[in-house]
Amino acid sequence: MPENTSTEKEKPRIGVFICHCGSNIGGFVDVKAVTEYASTLPDVAYATDNLYTCAEDGLNNIKETIKEHNLDRIIVASCTPRTHAPLFQRTCEAAGVNKYMFTFVNLREHCSWVHMKEKEKATQKAKDLVRMGVARARFLEPQEETRVDVTPTALVVGGGVSGMTAALSLANMGFPVHLVEKDKELGGFVRSLHALMMTTKSANETIRPLIDKVNAHKNITQHLSSHVASVEGFIGNYDVSIGGDGAEPKEVKVGTIIVATGAVPLVPDGLFGYKEHPGIITSSEFEELCNKKELPRLKSVAFIQCAGARGQKVSYCSRICCNVAIKSAIHIAENRDNILGVTEEKAAEAGEAVEEPAAEKKAEEEGSERRRRRRGRGRQAEDGAGEEGAAPSSGVEVTVFNRDVMAYGVENELEFNKAREKRVKFVRYGPDNLPKVSVKDGKLEVGYFHETLKMERTMPVDMVILSTPLVAQPDAATLSQLLKVPLGQDGFFQEAHVKLRPVDFATDGVYVCGACRGPADIAESVSQAAGAASRASIPLANGFVQAEALTSVVDETKCTGCGTCVEVCPYSALRKNDEGISEVIAAACKGCGCCGATCPEGAITMTHYTDQQLLAEAKAALEEV
């Protein structure tokens, strides 16, 4: 171990400031004795004690002493670094000492407060801790924080409601946006939907204005029928190549990237007789039939919830499908030909205008629903017997076979109540007793186990609608690899932190929103998109990113290019250069040190937490005194 660095270079001049913290430390540790001891340690040029080091006069004392004694590194032995380190670092900088030449020793949380009844031992420990700090300080080196300029342009991948919302937000903030959509049109999955829940506007009416705004915005460059072909670089400086149908790839430079590639409904091959009868369809196909005005007249319809979800083809609950089923069930029960487009002539002339009276009616209904809600939840159990305000019974039987209804949130719950009022039946099934769809003499029937009667029942139906879960885009893995951001176990993009960073990826500069990070309805997608745009705008607005100088540094003469570090890094902050040697993207490195601890060649140094510094500390901890 090269212990002599300090003597070869200019000899370090360490200043040690030991704090009484009133009596918090001083009451349980002999601070004077520790200070005296500190002044005997190697390279300590000055040691003193203060009543409150963090107070104005304490800070001034540090600044003055630095000048007076020509100190080049500072130790404050007081409380936890997690609170005051930035304060003391600023003080050092103000006196011309690089902030990385500062070391904290924790005498309060880690000593005086936990050894309150053994002053002698606490004092001995305090001396050891100061000795450890000095040992570390001797090997400190000044660091420059990397500051990287940011190209103030964003890339949004996916032109659904999420991507469009994100692109518009950024464009409205004044940033140029490249919007890449693999389809030949914007709009995403919502374009193929018919009616939406909780609004009388059709899906098309809802999404159209958003598409128009995107089309009209001068800051948004659209790349339709296109995909991201390659991505190089890091936060602030991505070189992205956008490939189109047969066209020459376009090269763009962007500072931040938002992933909004949505999801697709599961195709329930082999489940519930799907494809065995034209009357067995998925909820997405139901929407399409409505859109095309091809829905046949129905007398009895069964929805089967969780078709393929929760332990069948996928393990999770897709959240939105119950609400989607409730929406469609209400529309069927209301027998609103105009919405469902049952007959062609009617649909052609009625169009959207017919929906107006529906809107009024809806307002009325909502009022009565609220009244009912106030009356209490008791009636929920009554399985939706119609009451005043409910639409006249249409004569269509609608049954929703479910494991449990996930009508989360106030609005969805209201819709759920409304469905019950429309006499939609909700029949539970257990995971071991899935409903059976069969075809008898060309007619559909659903067999199920009645949980209360504990009996097998059959129900003839005209149509079975399978509520299949949203699943990840089949090509999500490709994009995940290009951007070096993770997919969770279900194949959806995985955010940095479920609770605290829901729209960030762990990798700086890349963000996520909408159904590509898990099933979400439109309102949720829009809020996430607004959030992601806001997060992505921060580096763009700042114009630069500055990283703490806690990073890894690869010694290219030692690196053999084994690639271990590249694999280990959680932030994709390491890559191999043209010579096959590892290199660090300082702006992306978070300084965790995982690579440093793994490199078999010892080729990686962690700045400010070097092996040398850490081992010097450990050694000092174990010295016999």
Place this chain on the structure above:
Amino acid sequence: MVERSEAEQDQPSYNPRIVAFCCNWCSYAGADLAGTTRVQYPPNVRIVRVMCSGRVDPAFVLKAFTLGADGVIIAGCHPSDCHYINGNEKTATRGDFLSEFLEEAGIESQRFRVEWIAGSEGQKFAEVIRGMVSDLEMLGPVAQEVA
């Protein structure tokens, strides 16, 4: 409670020395909380702060034993709580490897621990230290000969 072993009565002055590598975000914060809440524990531990438990090279642990540590702890965030996503997974893997390696070298398993201590677990930090001190007092100093 520290049980007084015979070994310890023979050498009343034996003061085991523990080096604990604590990650900045959880376990160091846990140790801070022990302080803030005035939980008392024996003064045998010396904490070396690292940003992530994943920073701890197995060589550091071996070196600490070479330098005379009676016990070494690597403490990090609970699984899936690592501030750097999954640094602690690497710690867990290395921990398994280290335990085996040390065992083979005749260093008792109680002398090396990987612990997950959250920022809210001041009490747990204190318990870990108490537990290890009592284990080490039973064991006595590291034997020179491999049994």
